Amino acid sequence: xxxxxxxxxxxxxxxxxxxxxxxxxxxxxxVVRHDPPSCDSLTAMTPDPVTDLAWLVDHxxxxxxxxxxxxxxxxxxxxxxSQATFEGWLATEGHRxxxxxxxxxxxxLPLDVAQALSRSALAGPxxxxxxxxxxxxxxxxxxxxxxx
Numbered sequence: 001x002x003x004x005x006x007x008x009x010x011x012x013x014x015x016x017x018x019x020x021x022x023x024x025x026x027x028x029x030x031v032v033r034h035d036p037p038s039c040d041s042l043t044a045m046t047p048d049p050v051t052d053l054a055w056l057v058d059h060x061x062x063x064x065x066x067x068x069x070x071x072x073x074x075x076x077x078x079x080x081x082s083q084a085t086f087e088g089w090l091a092t093e094g095h096r097x098x099x100x101x102x103x104x105x106x107x108x109l110p111l112d113v114a115q116a117l118s119r120s121a122l123a124g125p126x127x128x129x130x131x132x133x134x135x136x137x138x139x140x141x142x143x144x145x146x147x148x
Contacts, residue, residue, distance in 0.1 A: 016059070022046045023055050030056070030066045039073035050074065050081045057089070057098070064097075071098055075105045079113045090121040090130075099126040103133035111141055118145045 019027060025045055029037050043049045056070035074082040089095040090102060099121050106114050121130040122145060134146035 023052050026052055026056060027060050027066060030069045031063065036069055039077040042073055043077055050078050054082065054085050068097060068101060071101055075102065075109065079109050083113050083116060086117055087120040090117060091124040093125050096126050099124065099130050103130055106134065106142055107138050111139065114139065114142055115145060118142055
């Protein structure tokens with residue numbers, strides 16, 4: 001279904017990766033417009049939530065909220081395990097929505113993870129937006145990074 005949607009929308013080609021059955025089930029759970037499942041229930045659906053949710057962020061572009069909901073679950077339920085993946089996204093073009101999502105969640109993350117992700121985001125292409133938003137953080141160790 002994900003591949004079919006992407007092909008029909010013109011976003012993908014025949015080379016688009018095919019989701020595993022678990023990734024497809026996660027997509028089907030997240031595609032609902034209202035009242036999506038909790039991150040805990042999504043995590044229970046897969047033996048490898050970080051890999052499967054990250055796959056959705058990278059490949060499920062329609063509807064857009066699927067990837068964003070998957071990313072939010074990575075931040076809120078798997079921050080440490082998904083840190084390297086998030087650092088990569090924040091440091092590269094094309095992930096402005098993830099940078100904004102990160103800044104909205106930054107105060108709830110473990111401080112060391114929040115600081116590492118902040119550094120990646122501040123070194124990335126969305127620096128101005130991230131810097132402005134991090135200045136509003138309630139956590140001094142985060143706010144200070146935005147002013148360095």
